[in-house]
Amino acid sequence: MGSLKIGVVGIPGKWSTEVLADEVEKRTGFRLVIELAKLELDLIQGCVTYSGHNLCKLDGIIIKKIGSDFGHVSIERLELLRVAEACGVRVFSSANSLIRLLDRLTCSVTLRNHQIPMPQTLITESVDSALSKTLEWGSAVIKPLFSTKARGMQILSAQQSKEELLLELNRYKARHPILYVQKKVELGGQDMALIFLKGQFIGSYARIAAKHTWNTTIHSGGHYAPYTPDSQTLSIAERAQSAFNLDFATVDIAMTPEGPVVFEVSTLGGFKGAKMGCGIDVAAIYAEYAIQELRV
DSSP: OOSOOEEEESOTTOHHHHHHHHHHHHHHSOOOEEOGGGOEEETTTTEEEETTEEGGGOSEEEEOOOOSOOSHHHHHHHHHHHHHHHTTOEEESOHHHHHHHHSHHHHHHHHHHTTOOOOOEEEESOHHHHHHHHHHHSEEEEEOSSOSTTTTOEEEETTSOHHHHHHHHHHHHHHOSSEEEEEOOOOTTEEEEEEEETTEEEEEEEEEOOTTOSSOOGGGTOEEEEOOOOHHHHHHHHHHHHTSOOSEEEEEEEEETTEEEEEEEESSOOHHHHHHHHOOOHHHHHHHHHHHHHHO
């Protein structure tokens, strides 16, 4: 195989997209950042194009970011990449695998079916059932099925009046017909991300919450720190990511009095956390991995 042509799906100008494209270009001499929203599929010709490039002619495509707007449209855009895969283009990670991660419900059901420990969770379309669970648990987090960095999540507390809780739940249901209600986990001020490349553990880091915030995201003022998992936590994370057949994965885990619980598995984040939290250059490692896979 001669000089490889590997495209990077991402958001032009965003740090993680650009550093991955840099590492690919450094090794291949080829650079193409692809915006999913600008793909075009010609079903008659059987080709997917972006800005004059026929993606079916590429050797590989690495998916780093799918855009800033999560939702069903993201899944529909990923469907277009399945045509490139059918033409023989190696996609890292496969569009089929990634589609199962984007929807929080699909991800959670997959984890549950693989017996992965998770926070207590109720999925319902009944406001009354959601209210009952909130009162039973004392506090809960309602989460949209499509979101990142805790956006769109809301805390409910049994200390609120029943009328106030019903009002909040009905407002939320108007925007999110399926209610994803999760018992609020006391994080102790941090949660962890464990990083895997083709199923092999390569590192981990912690996200430390800012003062007076309930979540640990950098978006809410948190910061990264080193973290080394114990054998139980690592084993759970390994089983969680293996359920999705991913080339690159991060597993978000928190420690509770009952043991580790998994919030989600992702393949779209982790670059900056790995760099700042544990000194791992995931962009370089991932680019090298993709090239070696294509040369096999």
